[in-house]
Amino acid sequence: MLITLEGLDGSGKTTVWEALQDVYPDAVFTREPTESWYGDAVYRSMADEDADPLAELFLFTADHADHLSRKVRPALAEGNLVISDRYSDSRFAYQAASLEDSELRRPLEFVRGIHAAFSRTPDATIYLDVDPETAAARAGATNKFERASFLARVRENYERLVDAEPHRFVRVDATQPPEDVVEMVERSVERLVREGESAGASN
Numbered sequence: 001m002l003i004t005l006e007g008l009d010g011s012g013k014t015t016v017w018e019a020l021q022d023v024y025p026d027a028v029f030t031r032e033p034t035e036s037w038y039g040d041a042v043y044r045s046m047a048d049e050d051a052d053p054l055a056e057l058f059l060f061t062a063d064h065a066d067h068l069s070r071k072v073r074p075a076l077a078e079g080n081l082v083i084s085d086r087y088s089d090s091r092f093a094y095q096a097a098s099l100e101d102s103e104l105r106r107p108l109e110f111v112r113g114i115h116a117a118f119s120r121t122p123d124a125t126i127y128l129d130v131d132p133e134t135a136a137a138r139a140g141a142t143n144k145f146e147r148a149s150f151l152a153r154v155r156e157n158y159e160r161l162v163d164a165e166p167h168r169f170v171r172v173d174a175t176q177p178p179e180d181v182v183e184m185v186e187r188s189v190e191r192l193v194r195e196g197e198s199a200g201a202s203n
């Protein structure tokens with residue numbers, strides 16, 4: 001089963017991802033951008049204010065393709081629970097926002113389209129919902145995406161993704177204190193794993 005954590009920078013994904021490691025010591029914990037050289041290329045692009053947004057999309061997507069084939073698919077094939085801090089929805093939300101002013105007419109559909117042929121949709125996605133101002137303040141604006149005005153566009157895209165697939169997403173109010181957010185996420189993951197096991201047993 002593949003569960004992903006999504007949300008704006010500063011929404012608390014890394015905090016809950018770390019807390020879940022104590023609860024599921026046998027699960028495979030992973031993240032995007034990865035620590036591979038593709039991930040290094042992604043960070044290099046993020047540090048460049050003038051990076052071409054389309055080229056940047058393909059760097060993020062290359063990192064995802066490598067992550068998928070070398071880590072996520074093998075772990076799933078062995079029957080592991082895989083929990084990823086960011087995954088394809090980050091591209092749909094962030095790169096669709098950075099491509100909003102490009103020649104592409106429907107960036108979100110375009111970015112989804114390039115994933116459709118090869119990617120693996122998560123079984124469930126925990127969406128840590130926080131307003132862009134809180135997100136930017138918590139994240140501390142360490143990269144070009146962490147500005148409230150940009151994050152407002154990213155959030156709109158996340159909302160479109162949730163509307164399109166309401167059954168895949170679990171929305172968690174990430175403005176609550178960290179211990180409450182962690183508890184809400186742990187309860188959701190416990191339910192998702194239980195449901196996954198009973199669905200598997202009835203197949």
Ligand SMILES: Nc1ncnc2c1ncn2[C@@H]1O[C@H](COP(=O)(O)OP(=O)(O)O)[C@@H](O)[C@H]1O
Pocket residue numbers: 007008009010011012013014015016138139174175176177178179181
């Ligand atoms: N629910 C919360 N309330 C207040 N601060 C939080 C909360 N969750 C995380 N933080 C703080 O916000 C910052 C970003 O959290 P982090 O978990 O790294 O978020 P993300 O991985 O989504 O960017 C950290 O300083 C963290 O301690």
Ligand SMILES: Cc1cn([C@H]2C[C@H](O)[C@@H](COP(=O)(O)OP(=O)(O)O)O2)c(=O)[nH]c1=O
Pocket residue numbers: 008009010013014032033060086087088090091092094095139143145146
């Ligand atoms: C995976 C992914 C991340 N990103 C961005 C979101 C973040 O600003 C940054 C990830 O950097 P990171 O330092 O991991 O930030 P955080 O812990 O706050 O998530 O990369 C994309 O724009 N597209 C993607 O596909």
